[in-house]
Amino acid sequence: MTISETREKVLSGETKLRDIVEHYIRQIEDQNPKVNAYVDTDFDAARTRAEEVQKKIDNGTSGKLAGVVMGIKDVISERGKKLTCASKMLESFESVYDATVIERLKNEDAILIGRLNMDEFAMGSANEYSNFGPVKNPHDPTKVPGGSSGGSAAAVAADMAMVTLGSDTGGSIRQPASYCGVVGLKPTYGRVSRYGLVAFASSFDCIGPLAHSVEDAARVLEVIAGFDEMDNTSSQIEKEDYVYAAQNPRKNIKIGVPDEFFGEGLDEEIKTGVNKVLEDLEADGAELVPVKLPHTKYGIATYYVLATAEASSNLARYDGIRYGHRADKDEMLDELKKEEKALKEQFEIAEGDAKVEIQEKLAKLDTPLIRLYKKSRTEGFGDEVKRRIMLGTYVLSAGYYDAYYGKAQKVRRLIQDDYKEAFKNVDVIVSPTAPTTAFELGSKQDDPIQMYLNDVYTISANLAGICGISVPVGTHSNGLPYGIQFVADSFQETKILNAGRLVELKLS
Known part of the structure; x- marks a missing residue:
């Protein structure tokens, strides 16, 4: 059932909240092993x-999400629950506070039933890079x-939750929503x-x-929307009535159609x-307007320079000292x-230049602390995370910063300007969500570039x-x-929601 249908049944007393929870528990027990x-x-x-x-419902004091059973992506902090980010690096870490979104969900009486794989x-477009194994x-x-x-x-x-929370860095809500046949919404930054x-x-x-x-x-x-003083990137722009927009869509919207998103690489059936x-939609009153987004062809390259640079910086804190996985100290020593x-034994029998070379290796040998950092991070991070850290460190390094990171920031601004110009004439811009349907498990693990292209x-x-x-x-x-x-301008x-609901009505 939808949230409104569930709330209607629960508030009327037709259904008890415990029965709804038991339904999802049965679903999880049946479906999650698969x-x-x-x-x-x-x-x-x-x-x-x-x-x-249920007591609050009976007293008439329940919140907006009373009756809603939710799962939370394992990258969002929830007090007293493990927060692993699906990584060995944090496999034993437990959160000590609630994220703002969790606090707001609880305040409106949502029921959080579990933590979700990722x-x-x-970092990934397939959910195969997880310490818990792939999602199917x-x-x-x-x-x-x-x-x-x-x-x-x-x-x-799989009906194991009514709604879930995810996170979207380059399409990580919308692309899996497309592959799994559900609705996925990425709000304005x-x-x-956060x-x-x-x-x-x-x-x-x-x-x-x-x-x-x-x-x-x-x-x-x-x-979950709205200003938060705990997040210095949180906007103070007032939120709108999102539910009204979804319930009362207007048909005469202007939809921008960019050639750039309907060309080579797109599956013909899609x-x-x-x-x-x-x-x-056009027959029902919408206006289709051609728009140009000339710099979006540089989007993937720009994103993987900037996002990996930020990842390299953000993940530097996982050093095995303050928190996170720590390599075995005795084994490391x-x-x-x-x-x-071994180097000293080689030095004893070496001669000439070889002796000098070995002496240099001895001088450069890791200190115990440096080796602990290296070994902890090597053991704690998976291949895809290591790949992105290395790429991000490279583009931020001396001699390459301006050539890669600096240039990517300039292209990012050009892409922003393309959208701003397009939104002067249209309400939303349309595209397929992904160029193909879901691909085979394991088929792109040896070719990460092909995996990255799914977010085009x-x-x-x-x-x-x-x-x-x-x-x-x-x-x-x-x-x-x-x-x-559908995408729209910032805070629109x-x-x-209007455009998405029109699609639902046409297909219902």
């Missing part, structure tokens, strides 16, 4: 919380669910507080909902399906002593800091869902 969306659950706490909220530190697409377990919020999308698609969200790329990261319907996404956004929906002994239509919205939504629009001949994406979430 899908691997949840990495941690607390059914007893959910049952207790249901009883507490790509490690939110509920529509076909041989396919990926998308990433990094694959667990969040799969949980909704600064619209939802306080309590473990940082991947601080100037890109956004928290947003994944849901069965546009209205459900709007109801959650209404609760292209045909998206164009058919646009034709139907033994390893270091063996290296030193979503990344530019993060670069520009604008809002976007993915709505299911059809089923491919291969049996897998795909989505349509009502416009994407």
Whole structure:
């Protein structure tokens, strides 16, 4: 059921909240072994919380999300729960405070039932890079669910939660929403507080909902959006009535159609399906307007320079000293002593230049502290995280900063300007959410560039800091869902909710 249907039944007394919670517990017990969306659950706490909220319902004092059972991506801080970011680096870390979004959900009586799988530190487009193993697409377990919020999308698609929270750095809510056939909403940067969200790329990261319907996404956004003094990037611009926008869509909207997002690399069936929906919207009163986004072709390159640079900086704090995985000290010291002994033995029998070379190696041998850093990070981080740290460190290094990082920041501004110019003439801009449907598990692990290209239509919205939504629009001949994406100017979430709801009405 939708949130409004659930609340109607619960508030009328037709359904008890404990029965709703038990439904989701049964679903998780049945589906999660197949899908691997949840990495941690607390059914007893959910049952207790249901009883507490039921009393408030009976007293007429319940919040806006009373009756809503939610899962939370394991990158958002929740007091007393593990916060692992699906990484060995944080496998035993427990959060000591609630993120602002969690606090706001609890204040409106949402019931949080578990923590959701993800790509490690939110780095990936397939949810295969997880310390807990890959999430599987509920529509076909041989396919990926998308990433990094694959667990969040799969949980909704498999009816293991009514709504979930994910995070979106370059499409990590919208792309898995498309692959799993659910609604995924990325708010404007600064619209939802990032306080309590473990940082991947601080100037890109956004928290947003994944849901069965546009209205459900709007109801959650209404609760979690708004200024937060704990987040110095939080905007003080007043939020709008998101639920009203989803419930009362106007048909005469102007939809920008960029050629750049309908060209080479797009699956023909997806292209045909998206164009058919646009034709139907046009017949119903929408105006289709050609727009140009000339710099979006540089989006992926720009994103992977800037996002990895920020990741390199943000992940430097995981050193095995203050918190996070720490390598075995005795093992590390033994390893270091063996290296030193071997070099000294070589030095004794070496002659000439070889002796000098070995002496230099001895001089450069790690101190115990440096070796502890190296070994802890080597053991704690997975391959994709290491890849991005290395790339980010490279583009920030002396001699390359201006050539890569500085230039990418300039291109980012050009992409922002492209959107600002386009939004002078249209309400929203449309594209497919992803160029293909979900791909085979393991098929792109040896070719990360191909994996990165799956975010080609979503990344530019993060670069520009604008809002976007993915709505299911059809089923491919291969049996897998795909989505349509609408983006709107900063803090214009009502416009994407409006457009998304029109699509739902056309397909219902």
